[in-house]
Structure formats: structure tokens, C-alpha cells
Amino acid sequence: MENYKDLKTIQKDLKEGKLSLPALVSHYLDVIKKGQDLNIFLEVWDEEALAKAKEIQEKLNAGTAGRLAGAVIGVKDNICLKGHKVSASSKILAGFESIYTATSLDRLLAEDAILIGRSNCDEFAMGSSNENSAYGAVKNPLDVTRVPGGSSGGSAAAVAAGMCLMALGSDTGGSIRQPASFCGLVGFKPTYGRISRYGLIAYASSFDQIGPFTHTIEDAALLYEIMAGRDEMDATSSSEKVNAFKGAEKKPLRIAYIQDCLEREGLSEEVKKAFNQEIQNLKAQGHTLEPVSFPLLDSMIPVYYVLTTAEASSNLARFDGIHYGYRSKEAKDIESTYVLSRSEGFGMEVQRRIMLGTFVLSAGYYDSYYSKAQKIRRLIKENTEEILKDFDLIMTPSCPSVAFPIDSVKDPIAMYLQDIFTVQANLTGMPAITLPLTTADEGLPLGIHFLAAPFREDRLFDIGARCIHEMA
Numbered sequence: 500m501e502n503y504k505d506l507k508t509i510q511k512d513l514k515e516g517k518l519s520l521p522a523l524v525s526h527y528l529d530v531i532k533k534g535q536d537l538n539i540f541l542e543v544w545d546e547e548a549l550a551k552a553k554e555i556q557e558k559l560n561a562g563t564a565g566r567l568a569g570a571v572i573g574v575k576d577n578i579c580l581k582g583h584k585v586s587a588s589s590k591i592l593a594g595f596e597s598i599y600t601a602t603s604l605d606r607l608l609a610e611d612a613i614l615i616g617r618s619n620c621d622e623f624a625m626g627s628s629n630e631n632s633a634y635g636a637v638k639n640p641l642d643v644t645r646v647p648g649g650s651s652g653g654s655a656a657a658v659a660a661g662m663c664l665m666a667l668g669s670d671t672g673g674s675i676r677q678p679a680s681f682c683g684l685v686g687f688k689p690t691y692g693r694i695s696r697y698g699l700i701a702y703a704s705s706f707d708q709i710g711p712f713t714h715t716i717e718d719a720a721l722l723y724e725i726m727a728g729r730d731e732m733d734a735t736s737s738s739e740k741v742n743a744f745k746g747a748e749k750k751p752l753r754i755a756y757i758q759d760c761l762e763r764e765g766l767s768e769e770v771k772k773a774f775n776q777e778i779q780n781l782k783a784q785g786h787t788l789e790p791v792s793f794p795l796l797d798s799m800i801p802v803y804y805v806l807t808t809a810e811a812s813s814n815l816a817r818f819d820g821i822h823y824g825y826r827s828k829e830a831k832d833i834e835s836t837y838v839l840s841r842s843e844g845f846g847m848e849v850q851r852r853i854m855l856g857t858f859v860l861s862a863g864y865y866d867s868y869y870s871k872a873q874k875i876r877r878l879i880k881e882n883t884e885e886i887l888k889d890f891d892l893i894m895t896p897s898c899p900s901v902a903f904p905i906d907s908v909k910d911p912i913a914m915y916l917q918d919i920f921t922v923q924a925n926l927t928g929m930p931a932i933t934l935p936l937t938t939a940d941e942g943l944p945l946g947i948h949f950l951a952a953p954f955r956e957d958r959l960f961d962i963g964a965r966c967i968h969e970m971a
């Protein structure tokens with residue numbers, strides 16, 4: 500079967516009778532089976548997906564199918580689907596079943612999407628390589644010796660391996676955009692509050708946002724449009740109007756690129772080269788590109804890790820060995836139930852972050868860490884807004900390197916630096932996208948990253964559609 504890269508072609512072939520939905524789902528199930536070694540899916544909802552395929556095929560025949568008929572979607576294992584297991588790739592949620600469905604999934608299902616399974620990720624979405632999963636690392640399908648990125652590594656790898664057309668991830672500091680960059684995909688994080696977080700297992704609530712992995716801008720825009728919008732179940736969801744993407748504009752864009760990025764230590768030569776090349780390409784397309792400086796660049800990672808660990812320490816307090824999933828067999832009383840269940844149930848990275856977060860929130864250190872970080876978060880937001888007064892977009896590389904070999908980054912701080920270009924969007928709540936515009940010397944993909952003002956997702960789709968079509 501053809502390796503479909505966009506929904507429009509699938510829908511066209513379904514309409515013309517060249518393809519049936521049950522055959523398409525069987526094809527994906529086959530690819531999943533053949534690629535089991537990649538460790539991408541923790542669970543495949545095969546029977547249910549096939550049954551749905553039959554049902555939606557009938558709707559297609561009757562002309563009553565929804566806008567996502569033909570879309571087969573992988574779901575990160577931290578988004579809840581009623582009656583299905585969800586574990587955030589953690590042992591502490593082993594055996595836990597969701598008692599309700601996330602609003603994002605509800606909206607996709609209402610348009611006849613098929614959900615094919617839950618994909619592996621870093622435990623509680625904490626990581627940049629998918630090596631922090633309690634269920635083992637995921638291999639990058641483009642080079643199996645390398646990581647697919649994280650934390651939504653399974654979702655990115657599933658789309659890159661052709662196991663589904665699209666996938667959902669969550670992005671707290673880059674977890675959609677970094678794996679999309681490592682796997683050669685479009686990865687999109689909407690404005691904070693655009694897509695309801697109801698049913699997303701919380702990591703850092705003031706940063707988390709759900710978003711799609713796709714091959715094309717049109718598909719990213721469609722999934723976004725369907726999932727976005729106010730939800731009574733999430734008080735932080737926005738009622739700002741969501742516009743449908745109608746295709747690229749003609750007007751040249753004003754793009755700022757952060758000069759300090761290029762001067763950073765640790766930025767690989769190939770990324771620098773590809774980024775400079777992209778600046779030239781965009782200029783050649785008629786856009787205005789100007790360097791800007793962003794002196795707070797080096798504060799972003801420390802601020803992000805102080806604030807997200809603080810929020811995580813509070814969010815993860817609910818996993819106490821009583822309310823959910825795992826309980827230690829050695830537990831004898833309330834104290835040992837908490838201590839043993841949490842020590843045995845959480846992996847090392849999650850424990851490290853809970854301890855860090857508890858520390859920065861503790862009475863003696865609150866002012867010097869947590870409140871200081873909040874203040875710098877505000878400055879980062881204000882400086883970013885300042886740049887966006889004069890420019891439509893801010894451009895950076897997506898990541899400092901291409902996908903790195905499995906087991907090669909052992910120092911947690913070095914791993915945290917993976918997020919240097921992506922956290923700005925989460926610290927400011929602004930929307931951002933990575934586009935698979937270029938490859939590095941070894942032929943591995945490398946994303947280019949754009950950030951826009953709040954609720955200006957249209958500008959990200961616009962630049963994406965222009966650049967990706969230009970390449971095709």
C-alpha cells in the first residue's frame with residue numbers, strides 16, 4: 500500500500516474507491532507489527548480500530564462521515580481515553596484505566612478519527628530522548644541507533660515509521676517540536692490554552708499544551724482547528740476565535756532570528772550551517788530577515804526547570820499509592836505506603852524533579868528560586884513581545900543537534916540543554932512550530948523553528964505552507 504503522507508490524498512482515494520478504510524487500518528496494524536522492535540506503541544487498539552474502520556466506511560458510503568474520516572491517529576500515553584489504560588509511561592500508573600476521555604480526543608472522535616493505540620513517551624513527559632520511559636527507550640525509525648527525541652518520542656516515531664498518519668503529543672518545553680525535528684516532521688504547539696488540557700495527565704500545568712505531529716501543514720492546521728476552542732472542563736482554555744487555515748498568503752513576512760543562538764556553545768556546526776542556509780533561502784523568497792539579540796537566552800533553561808519542577812512536585816503529589824495504580828507490596832502503614840509506593844513507582848528522573856521542585860518551593864528557598872524564576876519568566880515574555888511588535892515571527896533552530904545516539908547523553912544538565920530553543924514558547928505561552936526544512940550532513944532531519952504572538956497560529960501555518968511547498 501502507498502505510504503500516505505496527507506489526509507487529503509487518503510480521502511480522495513477513499514472517495515474514488517481506490518482504498519477502503521478497513522484496508523488502511525489493517526495496513527497500519529501490519530506496519531506496527533513489523534516494527535515492534537522500535538518499541539513505539541505500548542498498546543495497540545487493533546480490534547477497536549478495525550471495528551471503527553468498518554463503521555466509518557459505511558458512513559463514507561452514505562456520505563455522512565466527519566471531517567477526519569480516514570485519519571488514523573496515535574495517542575501519546577498521557578492523554579486519557581475512557582475505559583483504556585493510560586500510564587504516562589510510568590510504573591506508578593500500571594494497570595490504571597481512564598474513567599473519562601480527554602476533550603481533545605472527544606473532538607477528534609466526533610469527526611470520525613480512528614485512534615490506533617497509545618504511544619511510548621518519557622515518564623510523565625519528562626525528558627528529551629524517550630529514554631526515561633518505564634517501558635524502555637524508543638528507537639528512531641530513520642536510524643535505529645538513535646533516539647527519536649522526547650518526551651513524545653513514540654508519537655513522532657509512529658508517524659515517521661508510517662504506523663499512522665498523524666499523532667498527538669504534549670509539549671511542556673519542547674516535547675512535540677524536538678521529536679518532530681529528530682524525525683523529520685511538522686510538530687506544532689498551539690498558544691497556551693488553545694486546546695483543552697482536560698484529560699491530559701499534568702506535568703507542569705502553566706506550560707502544558709497538546710498538539711499534533713503530521714507530515715503537512717494542512718493536516719496540522721486541521722487537527723488544531725478541530726481540537727481548539729473553549730472547554731468548560733478546563734478553566735484555562737481560551738474562547739478566542741479559532742480560524743480555519745485557508746492556505747498560504749502572498750505577503751512577505753518580517754522574520755527576526757535570534758543572533759545569540761548562533762553564537763552559543765554546544766550548537767553543532769551542521770545546525771549552524773543549515774540555519775544560516777535557511778536564512779538565505781527565506782531572504783531569496785522575499786521575506787525580510789533581521790538579527791535580534793535576546794540576552795535572556797541563557798536564563799531560559801534554569802527558569803524553565805525551576806518552574807516546571809515546582810509545578811510537577813505539586814501535580815505528582817496525587818500519586819500516593821492509594822488513589823491510583825501502583826502500591827508497594829511492602830506497604831504497612833500510611834507513611835510506608837507513600838514512601839515505598841512513590842520510591843518504587845517513579846523512575847529516577849521523575850524523583851529528581853519532584854525533589855528539585857519541592858526544594859524550590861520550600862519556605863527557606865522560595866524567594867531565591869521560585870519567585871525569582873517567576874519574575875524572569877515575565878521578563879522573557881515582555882522581551883519576546885517587544886520583538887514581536889516589529890516582526891511577524893521569531894526564528895531559531897529547533898534543537899542544538901540532530902537525533903543523538905541512544906545512551907549517549909548521560910548528564911541530566913546536558914539533556915536539559917536540548918530544550919534551549921523550544922522553551923521560550925512555553926515560558927511565554929506563545930504558539931510555535933518546527934518545520935522539516937533541512938537535513939544535516941549525515942542525512943538526518945533537522946527542524947527550523949518559528950514562534951508567533953499569542954493566538955497567531957495562522958502565521959505559523961502560513962510560513963510552514965510556503966516553505967514546505969517551496970521544497971516540494
Ligand code: GLN
Pocket residue numbers: 624625626627649650669670671672673674675702807918
Ligand atoms: N524536555 C523537556 C523536559 O524534560 C520538555 C518536556 C515536555 O515538553 N514535556 O521537561
